[in-house]
Amino acid sequence: xxxxxxxxFWAVAIGIFGWVFRFTGRKVQWPSDRLNVYFRDMxxxxxxxxxxxxxxxxxVFHYYFIDKSTFFRWAVQGFLIFAIASWLFxxxxxxxxxxxxxxxxxxxxxxxxxxxxxxxxxxxxxxxxGVIAPYGQEEIFEKINVLPGGDPALGGDPRFPLGTDQLxxxxxxxxxxxxxxxxxxxFITTILAFLIGATFGFLAxxxxxxxxxxxxxVVDALMAIPQLIFALLLLTIATAWAGSNKELITVYMxxxxxxxxxxxxxRLARAVGFNIVVMDYIEAAKLxxxxxxxxxxxxxxxxxxxxxxxxxxxxxxxxxLTIAAxxxxxxxxxxxxxxxxxxxxxxxQFINFAQFSPHTAALPLMAAGAIALLTVxxxxxxxxxxxxSSGLKD
Amino acid sequence: MNNDQLLVKIEKIVIQGVSDEQWLPIINSVDLHLNRGEVxxxxxxxxxxxxxxxxxxxxxxxxxCRISSGTVKFDGIDLIxxxxxxxxxxxxxxxxxxAQSAAASFNxxxxxxxxxxxxxxxxxxxGRSESEKDAIELYHRLRxxxxxxxxxxxxxxxxxxxxxxxxxxxAMSCRPDLIIxxxxxxxxxxxxxxxxxxxxxxxxxxxxxxxxxxxHDLAVVAQMADRIKVLLKGxxxxxxxxxxxxxxxxxxxxxxxxxxxxFTREEKPLASKEEMPVVRVRNVTAAYAxxxxxxxxxxxxxASRTVAVVGESGSGKSTVARCITGLLKPSEGAIEFDxxxxxxxxxxxxxxxxxxxxMIYQMADTALNPRKRIREIIGRPVEFYLGLRGRKKExxxxxxxxxxxxxxxxxxxxxxxxxxxxxxQRIGIARALAADPKFIICDEVTSALDQLVAExxxxxxxxxxxxxxxxxxxxxHDLAxxxxxxxxxxxxxDGRVVEAGxxxxxxxxxHHEYTSLLLSSVPEMDPNWLTELLEQRGVxxxxxAAIDRMNQA
Numbered sequence: 001x002x003x004x005x006x007x008x009f010w011a012v013a014i015g016i017f018g019w020v021f022r023f024t025g026r027k028v029q030w031p032s033d034r035l036n037v038y039f040r041d042m043x044x045x046x047x048x049x050x051x052x053x054x055x056x057x058x059x060v061f062h063y064y065f066i067d068k069s070t071f072f073r074w075a076v077q078g079f080l081i082f083a084i085a086s087w088l089f090x091x092x093x094x095x096x097x098x099x100x101x102x103x104x105x106x107x108x109x110x111x112x113x114x115x116x117x118x119x120x121x122x123x124x125x126x127x128x129x130g131v132i133a134p135y136g137q138e139e140i141f142e143k144i145n146v147l148p149g150g151d152p153a154l155g156g157d158p159r160f161p162l163g164t165d166q167l168x169x170x171x172x173x174x175x176x177x178x179x180x181x182x183x184x185x186x187f188i189t190t191i192l193a194f195l196i197g198a199t200f201g202f203l204a205x206x207x208x209x210x211x212x213x214x215x216x217x218v219v220d221a222l223m224a225i226p227q228l229i230f231a232l233l234l235l236t237i238a239t240a241w242a243g244s245n246k247e248l249i250t251v252y253m254x255x256x257x258x259x260x261x262x263x264x265x266x267r268l269a270r271a272v273g274f275n276i277v278v279m280d281y282i283e284a285a286k287l288x289x290x291x292x293x294x295x296x297x298x299x300x301x302x303x304x305x306x307x308x309x310x311x312x313x314x315x316x317x318x319x320x321l322t323i324a325a326x327x328x329x330x331x332x333x334x335x336x337x338x339x340x341x342x343x344x345x346x347x348x349q350f351i352n353f354a355q356f357s358p359h360t361a362a363l364p365l366m367a368a369g370a371i372a373l374l375t376v377x378x379x380x381x382x383x384x385x386x387x388x389s390s391g392l393k394d
Numbered sequence: 395m396n397n398d399q400l401l402v403k404i405e406k407i408v409i410q411g412v413s414d415e416q417w418l419p420i421i422n423s424v425d426l427h428l429n430r431g432e433v434x435x436x437x438x439x440x441x442x443x444x445x446x447x448x449x450x451x452x453x454x455x456x457x458x459c460r461i462s463s464g465t466v467k468f469d470g471i472d473l474i475x476x477x478x479x480x481x482x483x484x485x486x487x488x489x490x491x492x493a494q495s496a497a498a499s500f501n502x503x504x505x506x507x508x509x510x511x512x513x514x515x516x517x518x519x520x521g522r523s524e525s526e527k528d529a530i531e532l533y534h535r536l537r538x539x540x541x542x543x544x545x546x547x548x549x550x551x552x553x554x555x556x557x558x559x560x561x562x563x564x565a566m567s568c569r570p571d572l573i574i575x576x577x578x579x580x581x582x583x584x585x586x587x588x589x590x591x592x593x594x595x596x597x598x599x600x601x602x603x604x605x606x607x608x609x610h611d612l613a614v615v616a617q618m619a620d621r622i623k624v625l626l627k628g629x630x631x632x633x634x635x636x637x638x639x640x641x642x643x644x645x646x647x648x649x650x651x652x653x654x655x656x657f658t659r660e661e662k663p664l665a666s667k668e669e670m671p672v673v674r675v676r677n678v679t680a681a682y683a684x685x686x687x688x689x690x691x692x693x694x695x696x697a698s699r700t701v702a703v704v705g706e707s708g709s710g711k712s713t714v715a716r717c718i719t720g721l722l723k724p725s726e727g728a729i730e731f732d733x734x735x736x737x738x739x740x741x742x743x744x745x746x747x748x749x750x751x752x753m754i755y756q757m758a759d760t761a762l763n764p765r766k767r768i769r770e771i772i773g774r775p776v777e778f779y780l781g782l783r784g785r786k787k788e789x790x791x792x793x794x795x796x797x798x799x800x801x802x803x804x805x806x807x808x809x810x811x812x813x814x815x816x817x818x819q820r821i822g823i824a825r826a827l828a829a830d831p832k833f834i835i836c837d838e839v840t841s842a843l844d845q846l847v848a849e850x851x852x853x854x855x856x857x858x859x860x861x862x863x864x865x866x867x868x869x870x871h872d873l874a875x876x877x878x879x880x881x882x883x884x885x886x887x888d889g890r891v892v893e894a895g896x897x898x899x900x901x902x903x904x905h906h907e908y909t910s911l912l913l914s915s916v917p918e919m920d921p922n923w924l925t926e927l928l929e930q931r932g933v934x935x936x937x938x939a940a941i942d943r944m945n946q947a
Contacts, residue, residue, distance in 0.1 A: 037475075040477050041477055041478050103415070106415065107415070279760045279761075279763075280755040280757065280760045280761040281760065281761055281762055281763040283721070284753065284755070284761060284825070286740070287719055287720075287721070287740055287748060287753065288748060288774075288775060288778055288779075288829075289740075289743075289745050289748045289778070290778070299763055302763070302765035302766070303763070303764065303765055305765075
C-alpha cells in the first residue's frame with residue numbers, strides 16, 4: 001500500500017509541475033513568436049510529458065553516476081553507442097550515393113537507420129564468419145569458464161575477449177558462427193514459409209469458392225493448435241525418424257517450422273489478394289483470357305510486395321525466436337554447431353551470479369542480447385517499411 | 395461596402411502543400427470576401443485548389459498543407475493566429491462544413507440524430523431533447539421522407555441523397571453563419587441531386603446563412619450561387635455575380651469551360667432491320683444470387699453506332715455489361731455476337747470471341763495495374779491477342795499511343811501513377827484498342843473526369859469510331875454526355891428497359907414518365923432553371939419522391 005501511495009504522490013506531483021511548467025511558459029514573454037504560440041497552444045499532457053522526461057533523465061543520471069549499477073551502465077553505454085553509430089550511418093547515407101538512395105535516407109527515421117545498420121553488421125558477420133571469427137566453433141581450449149572482459153585480474157584472458165564456456169570453446173567465435181547458423185536457418189525457413197503461404201494465399205484469393213474453403217479450413221485447424229507445442233510434438237516424431245542423423249533433424253525442423261509459419265503468411269496473402277482481385281485491372285486480365293499463373297505472378301504479386309515484405313521481416317523474427325527456443329529446449333540446431341539458443345541454455349546457470357559478479361552473469365546474456373538486438377532491429381525496419389507502404393504521414 | 399455585412403475576408407492567402415520534400419504553392423495569393431447570407435460559388439477543375447481555399451475559410455489546412463501567408467478573418471476574428479480554443483468554439487457552431495461523400499463522413503456506428511445533436515450539446519447551444527426536436531424540424535424543412543423517424547436510423551439504412559440532406563441539417567444544427575459545401579451533389583444521381591439542391595438552397599435562404607459552394611459543375615453552381623469565383627491551378631481567373639458570369643465571361647479559360655457542353659455529334663441514321671447487329675442482347679434476365687436485377691432486357695448494337703444505356707445507379711446498366719462480357723451468367727436469354735450466340739461464361743469463350751469485345755472502365759485508377767509500365771499495360775493485349783513480339787510489339791504500342799494522342803517517347807515508360815486522370819483514361823482506351831476489337835463497352839468513362847478533360851475523351855472516342863468502325867455501348871447517367879455522343883438511347887429503370895430509340899426521338903417529347911423526369915432533372919446553365927422547374931413540376935414531384943409516386947402508380 002505504501003508503494004502505491006508513493007507512486008500516486010509522484011503522479012500528482014508530476015501533474016502539478018507539468019501545469020506549472022505550461023503556466024510559466026505562457027506568462028514569460030519569449031523572444032521568438034513561435035515559442036509564444038507554442039506555449040499558448042500546448043496541451044496539458046505535453047507539459048506533463050516535459051516534466052516526466054526530466055524525471056526520467058534524473059533517474060538515469062542517478063543510477064549511472066551515483067548508484068553505478070553495472071548492467072545499467074552497460075545498457076546506457078550500448079544505447080548511446082548505437083544511437084551515435086546509427087546517426088553517423090544516417091548522415092553518411094544522406095550524403096553518399098545516388099540521388100534516389102539519398103532521398104530514402106533523408107526520409108528515414110533514426111530507428112530505421114539503426115535497424116538497417118544492425119542488420120548489415122549481422123549479415124556481414126554471418127556471411128564471413130569463417131574469416132572473422134578468431135577460432136573455429138568446435139575448437140576446444142584448455143582454459144574453461146574464462147570470464148568476458150579480457151582482464152586477467154577479473155578472471156579474463158586477452159586471448160578470449162568474450163571468455164570461454166564450460167568446455168573451453170571461445171565464446172566470441174561461437175557467437176559469430178551462431179549468427180551464421182541461427183540467422184541462416186531462420187532465413188531459409190522464412191523463405192520456404194513464404195513460398196508455401198503466399199502461393200496458396202493468392203490461389204485461394206483468385207480461385208475462391210471451394211478451393212479457398214478447403215485450404216482455409218486446413219489452415220484454421222493448423223492455427224488452432226498452439227504453435228510451439230505443435231512444433232515440439234512434430235519435432236519429437238521427426239527426431240525419432242531421423243535417428244542419429246543430426247543434419248536430417250535440422251532439415252525436418254526447417255520444414256516443420258516453415259509449414260507452421262506459412263499458415264500466418266497464407267492468411268495475409270489471402271487477405272491482401274482478395275483486396276487486389278476485386279480491382280478492375282484483374283477483371284480486365286481475366287476477360288482477356290489470361291491463365292492463373294499470369295494472374296497471380298504478374299498481376300497480383302507486384303501489388304502485394306509491400307505488405308508481404310513487411311510481413312517477411314516480422315515473420316523472420318518469429319521463426320528465428322522459435323528456432324532459438326527449440327534449440328534452448330535441446331531439439332533445434334544440434335551441437336557441436338554453435339547456436340544462440342543453445343548458448344543461452346548451456347550458460348544459463350551463470351545468471352545466478354549477477355549480484356556479486358556481473359561479468360560472470362554476462363556469459364548467457366551475450367547470446368540473449370544478440371537475439372534481442374536483431375529482433376528489435378528487424379522490427380524497426382519493418383515498422384518503417386509498413387509506414388512507408390501504407391502512405392501514412394506523421 | 396457595409397462593414398457589418400462582411401463575414402469572411404481572406405486576403406492574399408498563400409497555401410502550400412508538401413510534395414516530394416518540397417513546399418509547392420497550391421493557392422497563390424487569392425482574395426475572397428463573403429457577406430452575410432451570401433452564397434459564393436467556387437469552381438474549377440480538380441487540382442485547382444477550390445477545396446483547399448474553402449477549408450482555409452475555416453482557418454484550416456489539411457495534413458501536408460500549410461497557410462504560409464495572408465490573413466483569414468471571420469467576423470473580425472483572425473483565424474490564422476487564433477488559438478486552438480477560439481477555433482474550437484467557432485467550428486461546428488458558427489462555421490460548418492458539408493463534405494462530398496456523406497456516406498463516408500457519417501460515423502456508421504452511431505444513429506444519425508445522435509451525430510446531429512453532438513455539436514449543439516458540445517457547444518452548449520441547446521440540450522439533447524431540444525436539439526432532437528430541432529433536428530426533426532430541420533428534417534421536415536429539408537423534405538426528408540418520414541422526418542420523425544429517419545434520424546433514429548443508422549447511416550447505412552438511409553440512401554445517399556437523404557444522407558446528404560441529413561448532413562446539411564447537421565451543419566444547420568447550431569444555425570451557423572457560414573457553411574462550406576464541398577461538392578455535396580457530385581456523387582449523386584441527377585434526380586437525387588435536384589432534390590438536394592432544392593433543399594440546400596431553400597434552407598440557406600430561410601436562415602440567411604452565408605455559404606461557400608464548391609463544385610466543378612457549372613450548371614449546379616448557376617442555381618446556387620449569388621457570385622461565382624473561377625479558380626485555375628491556385629490562381630483566381632475571375633469573379634463576378636452569377637448572371638454576368640454566365641452571360642458574359644471575360645477570360646478565355648472561363649469561356650472554354652462554358653463551351654464544353656456544346657460538343658455534339660451528328661446522329662447517324664438508324665441501322666436497317668436486315669443488317670446484322672454486332673451485339674444483340676436477347677431477352678436477358680439475370681440475378682445476383684437470388685436477387686433479380688435484370689428483367690427481359692433486349693437491344694441491338696450495330697457497327698459504327700453508339701448505344702447509350704442510361705439510368706440511375708442500381709438500374710442494372712452495369713449488370714447488362716457484365717452479362718455481355720460473361721462475368722455474370724444470365725438465367726434466361728442470350729448474348730449474340732455477329733449473329734452467333736456467345737457462351738454465357740467468359741471462361742468458355744474462345745480467345746477470338748474475347749478479343750472482339752473490350753471494356754473501358756469508369757475508374758482509370760483501378761483499371762490500370764499500378765505496378766506496370768504503360769509499355770506492358772498496352773503491350774500485353776497486343777502480344778496476347780495478335781501474337782506480336784519484340785520490335786513489332788513495340789511498334790504497335792507506339793502506334794496505339796499515337797492514336798490516343800499521347801507522345802510515345804514521353805509516355806511509354808511511365809507508371810500509371812505518373813499520369814493525370816485524363817491520360818489514364820486514354821491508356822484504358824488504348825488497352826481496349828490493342829485487341830483490335832469490333833465492340834467496346836464504355837462504363838461511365840467520363841464521369842470521374844473534369845469537364846474539359848471529359849470532352850477530350852469523348853472527341854477521341856468519336857474519332858476512333860469513325861476511323862475504325864467500332865460499336866460502342868456507352869453506359870452513363872449523364873445526359874449531357876448522351877446528347878453529345880450517342881446514336882441510340884436505351885433508358886433503364888429497375889432492371890427493365892423503359893424506353894429505347896434514336897437520340898433525336900428520345901430528346902423530343904412525348905417521353906415515358908421516367909425519361910421525362912430524368913431529362914428535366916439535368917441542370918441547365920440558366921440560373922432560373924431550378925426555380926422554374928420547381929414551379930412547373932411542384933416541390934413534391936422531383937427526385938425520389940417522383941420516382942416513388944411513379945412506382946405506386
